[in-house]
Amino acid sequence: MSTSAEHVEGHMEHRDDVASRMGVWLFLFTELLLFGGMFLVFAVYKYIHYDEFHLAAKELNSSIGALNTIILLTSSLTIALSITALQQGKKMLSIYLQVLTIVFAFGFMINKYVEWSSKISHGIYPGSEELLAKTSGEILFFGLYYVMTGLHALHVIIGVILIAFMTYGTIKNTINSDKYVRLEAAGLYWHLVDVIWIFLFPLFYLIA
Amino acid sequence: MSDHHSPEEHSHHPSYGTYIVIWLALLGLTALTVAVAGISFGNLAVFVALIVATIKSYLVVTIFMHIKIESKVFTYFIFAALFFFVVSLILLFADYRYL
Numbered sequence: 001m002s003t004s005a006e007h008v009e010g011h012m013e014h015r016d017d018v019a020s021r022m023g024v025w026l027f028l029f030t031e032l033l034l035f036g037g038m039f040l041v042f043a044v045y046k047y048i049h050y051d052e053f054h055l056a057a058k059e060l061n062s063s064i065g066a067l068n069t070i071i072l073l074t075s076s077l078t079i080a081l082s083i084t085a086l087q088q089g090k091k092m093l094s095i096y097l098q099v100l101t102i103v104f105a106f107g108f109m110i111n112k113y114v115e116w117s118s119k120i121s122h123g124i125y126p127g128s129e130e131l132l133a134k135t136s137g138e139i140l141f142f143g144l145y146y147v148m149t150g151l152h153a154l155h156v157i158i159g160v161i162l163i164a165f166m167t168y169g170t171i172k173n174t175i176n177s178d179k180y181v182r183l184e185a186a187g188l189y190w191h192l193v194d195v196i197w198i199f200l201f202p203l204f205y206l207i208a
Numbered sequence: 209m210s211d212h213h214s215p216e217e218h219s220h221h222p223s224y225g226t227y228i229v230i231w232l233a234l235l236g237l238t239a240l241t242v243a244v245a246g247i248s249f250g251n252l253a254v255f256v257a258l259i260v261a262t263i264k265s266y267l268v269v270t271i272f273m274h275i276k277i278e279s280k281v282f283t284y285f286i287f288a289a290l291f292f293f294v295v296s297l298i299l300l301f302a303d304y305r306y307l
Contacts, residue, residue, distance in 0.1 A: 018278075018279060021278070021282075022281070022282065022285075025282060025285060025286075026285075029285070029289040032289055032290075032293060033293075036293045036296070040296060040297060040300055043297070043300075043301075044300060044301075044304055047301070047304060048304070062242070062245070066238065066242055069238050070235060070238065073231060073234045073235060073238065074231065076231075076234075076268060076272055077227055077228070077230075077231040077272075080222075080227050080271075080272045081224060081227055083221075084221055084222070084223070084224060084227070087221060184274075187272075187273075188273055191268055191269075191272050191273045194268055194272075195265045195268050195269065198261050198264045198265055198268070199258075199261050199265070201238075201241075201261075202241050202245070202254075202257035202258070202260070202261055203254075203257070206241060206242065206245035206253070206257055207245075207253070207254055207257075208245075
C-alpha cells in the first residue's frame with residue numbers, strides 16, 4: 001500500500017497506516033504462539049486425564065464465565081464502534097465508547113476477582129493441601145486454569161492501560177478523525193483478548 | 209487533507225448497524241454453546257463448542273478486526289500463522305495417540 005503523506009503544520013509527515021496495522025498483526029501472531037502453546041498443553045492433558053478434567057471443571061462457576069463472555073464481547077463492540085465514531089468526526093461519542101470499553105474491562109476483572117477468591121477460599125489454589133490431595137488430572141486442570149486465565153487477565157489489564165492512553169490522545173486531539181491508527185492498534189489488541197477468551201470459556205467452563 | 213484521501217484507506221468501514229448485528233450474532237452463538245453444554249453430549253459437546261468458538265473468532269477477526277476490508281496480505285499471513293499452529297497440534301497428537 002502506498003504511503004500517505006499529510007501536510008501537518010507546514011511539514012510533511014510520512015505515514016503508512018497499513019504497515020502500522022501489519023506490525024500489530026505480527027505481534028498478535030506471537031500472542032497466538034504464546035496462548036496456542038498453552039492450548040496444546042491443555043489439549044494433551046485433557047486427552048490423557050479425560051474424566052478428571054471433567055470432574056475438576058464442575059468446580060468452576062459457568063454463570064460467571066458466561067457473564068464475562070458477554071462483557072468481553074460487548075467491550076469488543078464498543079471499541080470497534082469508537083473507531084467508526086472517530087472516523088466520522090464524532091470525537092465525544094468515540095471517547096464515551098472508549099471509556100465504556102474500559103468500564104466493561106473493569107467489570108470483567110471484578111468478576112474474575114470474585115471467581116478466583118471463591119476458589120481460593122475453598123482451598124483450591126496452586127500448591128494448596130486441598131488441591132494436592134486431589135488426582136493429578138485435577139491438579140493439572142487447576143494449574144492450567146490459573147495460568148491461562150491469569151495470563152489472559154494480565155492481557156485485559158494491559159489492554160485497559162493501552163485504551164486509556166488512546167482515550168487521553170483522543171481528548172488531546174493527537175488521535176483524531178484523520179489520524180487514528182493507534183486507536184486501531186489498541187482495538188486490534190483488545191479484539192485478540194476477546195478471541196482468546198472465546199476459546200478459554202468453553203474449554204474450561206463448559207466441559208463439565 | 210480531506211480533498212485527497214487515499215482511496216484504499218477505510219473508505220468502506222462497517223457501519224454501526226453491521227457491528228451491532230455481528231455483536232448480536234456473537235451473543236446468540238454464546239447462548240448456543242452454553243445450551244449445548246447444558247444438554248451435554250460428552251465429546252460431541254466439546255466438538256460443538258470448538259466449532260462455535262471458531263465461528264465466533266471468524267466473525268471477530270473479519271468484521272471487528274477489519275480483515276474483510278484489509279489488504280489480502282493480512283489474510284495470507286493469518287493462514288500462515290494458523291497453518292503452523294495446526295501442524296504443531298497434529299504432530300503433538302500423533303505422538304500422544306500411541307503412548
